Amino acid sequence: MVANDRDFYGDEWGERTSTVLDADELVLNMGPQHPSTHGVLRVILKLDGEKVLGTECVIGYLHRGVEKIGESRTYTMFAPYVDRMDYVAAVSNGLGYCQAVETLINVEAPPRAQYIRVILAELQRIASHQVWLGTHALDIGAMTPLFYTFRDREEILKVFEKYCGARLTTHAFRIGGCQYDTYDGFEKEVKKLCDFMEPKFGEYEELLTTNRIWVERTKGVGILNGDDCKALGVTGPVLRAAGVKWDLRKAQPYAAYPKMDFEIPVGENGDTYDRYMVRIKELHQSLRIIRQAVDSIPAGPIMAKVPKVLKPPVGEIYHSIEAPKGELGYFIVSDASLQPYRMRIRPPSFINLQALDKMVRGMLVADVVAVIGTLDIVLGEVDR
Amino acid sequence: MPEDNKANATPPSDGTQPTKTPATEAKVSSPNPPQSPANPEAKPAVAVPTTPKPAVPAGAAAAPAKPAVPPKPAGPTPQPWENEFIQRLKKVYGSGIREASTYLGQNYITVDVSIVSEILSAYRDDEAFDYLVDLTAVHYPKREKLEFEVIYILYSFAKNTRVRVKTQVANGASLPSAVEIWPTANWLEREAFDMFGIRFDGHPDLKRILLPDGWQGYPLRKDYGILQQDNAWVQGNLGIESGQ
Numbered sequence: 001m002v003a004n005d006r007d008f009y010g011d012e013w014g015e016r017t018s019t020v021l022d023a024d025e026l027v028l029n030m031g032p033q034h035p036s037t038h039g040v041l042r043v044i045l046k047l048d049g050e051k052v053l054g055t056e057c058v059i060g061y062l063h064r065g066v067e068k069i070g071e072s073r074t075y076t077m078f079a080p081y082v083d084r085m086d087y088v089a090a091v092s093n094g095l096g097y098c099q100a101v102e103t104l105i106n107v108e109a110p111p112r113a114q115y116i117r118v119i120l121a122e123l124q125r126i127a128s129h130q131v132w133l134g135t136h137a138l139d140i141g142a143m144t145p146l147f148y149t150f151r152d153r154e155e156i157l158k159v160f161e162k163y164c165g166a167r168l169t170t171h172a173f174r175i176g177g178c179q180y181d182t183y184d185g186f187e188k189e190v191k192k193l194c195d196f197m198e199p200k201f202g203e204y205e206e207l208l209t210t211n212r213i214w215v216e217r218t219k220g221v222g223i224l225n226g227d228d229c230k231a232l233g234v235t236g237p238v239l240r241a242a243g244v245k246w247d248l249r250k251a252q253p254y255a256a257y258p259k260m261d262f263e264i265p266v267g268e269n270g271d272t273y274d275r276y277m278v279r280i281k282e283l284h285q286s287l288r289i290i291r292q293a294v295d296s297i298p299a300g301p302i303m304a305k306v307p308k309v310l311k312p313p314v315g316e317i318y319h320s321i322e323a324p325k326g327e328l329g330y331f332i333v334s335d336a337s338l339q340p341y342r343m344r345i346r347p348p349s350f351i352n353l354q355a356l357d358k359m360v361r362g363m364l365v366a367d368v369v370a371v372i373g374t375l376d377i378v379l380g381e382v383d384r
Numbered sequence: 385m386p387e388d389n390k391a392n393a394t395p396p397s398d399g400t401q402p403t404k405t406p407a408t409e410a411k412v413s414s415p416n417p418p419q420s421p422a423n424p425e426a427k428p429a430v431a432v433p434t435t436p437k438p439a440v441p442a443g444a445a446a447a448p449a450k451p452a453v454p455p456k457p458a459g460p461t462p463q464p465w466e467n468e469f470i471q472r473l474k475k476v477y478g479s480g481i482r483e484a485s486t487y488l489g490q491n492y493i494t495v496d497v498s499i500v501s502e503i504l505s506a507y508r509d510d511e512a513f514d515y516l517v518d519l520t521a522v523h524y525p526k527r528e529k530l531e532f533e534v535i536y537i538l539y540s541f542a543k544n545t546r547v548r549v550k551t552q553v554a555n556g557a558s559l560p561s562a563v564e565i566w567p568t569a570n571w572l573e574r575e576a577f578d579m580f581g582i583r584f585d586g587h588p589d590l591k592r593i594l595l596p597d598g599w600q601g602y603p604l605r606k607d608y609g610i611l612q613q614d615n616a617w618v619q620g621n622l623g624i625e626s627g628q
Contacts, residue, residue: 067579
């Protein structure tokens, strides 16, 4: 604790260690207990008046050593842990993990399981974007979207609950397929959910898209262009809002995505407003995918033949998926034992958060709040 | 109270002794008339192991089925990987390129630590691998010299392909930082330092990122003892013997 205090007093910046106050520069601590930091993120701001000269993120408050835990659990036992990383998009985490292990043991999930995976993963993307929209708008000062989005997200969580018994940390998938087949009336219910959801997205847009306060707070704020995104490894909606048409569901398709017809929404300016528009459009695209998947879901088994005791051959693989927040990758090294020799998780939130400094330099303190929101980070995933 | 303790302590010992003795006596000499009430308990206990025994051969029967499976996983092995760029690298760096293989459709190249920076730059500039997906490390304490393997996962937007560049470093040695090539490497190298203690020369601010500054040890090393570490921490900070 003491070791960290030095950066609060500004020594971290190197140039000012004396007690003489510099009237031009101010070091301001933000978080970790700050409502707009979306958890326990601490940002040290170096300010000139209200202008941000630089930032430093202090993270790790939620570090649980997930990668170390992975080395002491069997492949099957580790699956529920990944749900606890990005806890507002647990289905996506589980999907990435199961597919990574399937790649390692060279097994492919049956078609029906692939479709169930796509339906649930897209529902999860909607739910994740809804959490993002509600909290992001709340940070900027719009209270109503939070109530709207959480009200509607509830309906998705109900489907999850009915499918697998859990709402948040679902552990919906298994290595080699799915544990559960769809319940009676699943298709009908999901379709009804899609019809229910579509006008709701319109409601969000009605509240925000042309709202003058919203536009003034987001347009031209936190600009990150395509080249900077690539250099900083930023993926997901942030990258697409900068005009780069790149989505792993299209670039390196997995599950049943090759059979789905959908578009990749992109922005132009790479500012906070564009990122908002990209995510809103993604909500509609997700509905489109879900409708197609529900209509064409094939019959058949939901579980591939997977050995009861998983001992993948010696080797290493990297597999990644398009999670709601960006590229979520798993790098697994196997030494032919029951546990992974190394379980590396490439978290989109962690790497996207690194771009914060670049995005807020020269902006105002209030914009830092907007930019943290627009990056859509989940600290459980940043810290792992 | 001590009497109560004795009274409490004796029945279990009484209870355990008859269960132990008939089990041993039952094998040696089963007719033991005075302990007839204990024997019916012992007999099912003897009878129970007989029922799992058929179950164990069933598991053993499943086990011989597994040796039949291993020939299948023996299938995917790293295959040599060749292309023009690799050939060019081999021509320039010779034995510096240790290995270029493909495993399960994923390509990787292992290079000497002295040339890793040049290889990475070449990948970015000549081959348009403009996105450093991930940088991580693996600890192999059983290897004699080069204990750590550092892995760069690269992606090219133009070609839509991935490649892994791997290099090996000894414990205590350092390797050049990739921050100049991809700014992403900043936090990733800090994480590798935090978790493995690998030093990156030329990193602008190499310090711990997820763990507190004063943390001892590097958790993702294979020789890192979680329990000792936890106990040392609670003893030092909370003044209790063990946190478990």
